Amino acid sequence: xxxxxxxxxxxxxxxxxxxxxxxxxxxxxxxxxxxxxxxxxxxxxxxxxxxxxxxxxxxxxxxxxxxxxxxxxxxxxxxxxxxxxxxxxxxxxxxxxxxxxxxxxxxxxxxxxxxxxxxxxxxxxxxxxxxxxxxxxxxxxxxxxxxxxxxxxxxxxxxxxxxxxxxxxxxxxxxx
Numbered sequence: 001x002x003x004x005x006x007x008x009x010x011x012x013x014x015x016x017x018x019x020x021x022x023x024x025x026x027x028x029x030x031x032x033x034x035x036x037x038x039x040x041x042x043x044x045x046x047x048x049x050x051x052x053x054x055x056x057x058x059x060x061x062x063x064x065x066x067x068x069x070x071x072x073x074x075x076x077x078x079x080x081x082x083x084x085x086x087x088x089x090x091x092x093x094x095x096x097x098x099x100x101x102x103x104x105x106x107x108x109x110x111x112x113x114x115x116x117x118x119x120x121x122x123x124x125x126x127x128x129x130x131x132x133x134x135x136x137x138x139x140x141x142x143x144x145x146x147x148x149x150x151x152x153x154x155x156x157x158x159x160x161x162x163x164x165x166x167x168x169x170x171x172x173x174x175x176x
Contacts, residue, residue, distance in 0.1 A: 116134040142154035
């Protein structure tokens with residue numbers, strides 16, 4: 001007995017069913033892959049958010065002291081993401097370590113603020129020199145505590161000092 005092929009309409013229905021089945025299988029596999037990463041108990045975007053939030057709310061210095069009382073704080077996990085990693089470029093000396101001398105940064109920032117206050121009280125001919133000195137102190141403070149709020153404030157203050165001393169090019173460079 002020879003087997004007859006199914007009619008054309010039935011073949012078309014079988015092809016559609018196979019294609020639909022393959023589509024369902026593809027969707028199921030891809031959603032499982034995505035879903036597994038979304039509901040996994042491991043690292044997720046929520047845990048990254050929580051870690052960053054905790055680091056900003058409860059900052060801790062390298063030595064373990066708390067800087068929350070003083071208003072200076074490290075800026076979360078992203079600022080120190082590279083800490084602890086040793087990569088090839090750093091080992092051969094092509095990538096510098098991030099400078100982090102908090103005491104020097106605070107001391108230079110305070111000296112810059114004092115110079116800025118004295119520049120405000122100075123006469124017109126003394127003011128530009130005092131503003132330039134204050135800007136130097138702010139830049140030193142920023143260099144000694146990279147990736148912090150103090151660095152951002154210090155660079156902004158240095159740019160303002162150069163602006164009011166009419167050093168517009170230096171001011172623009174610091175704003176950038």
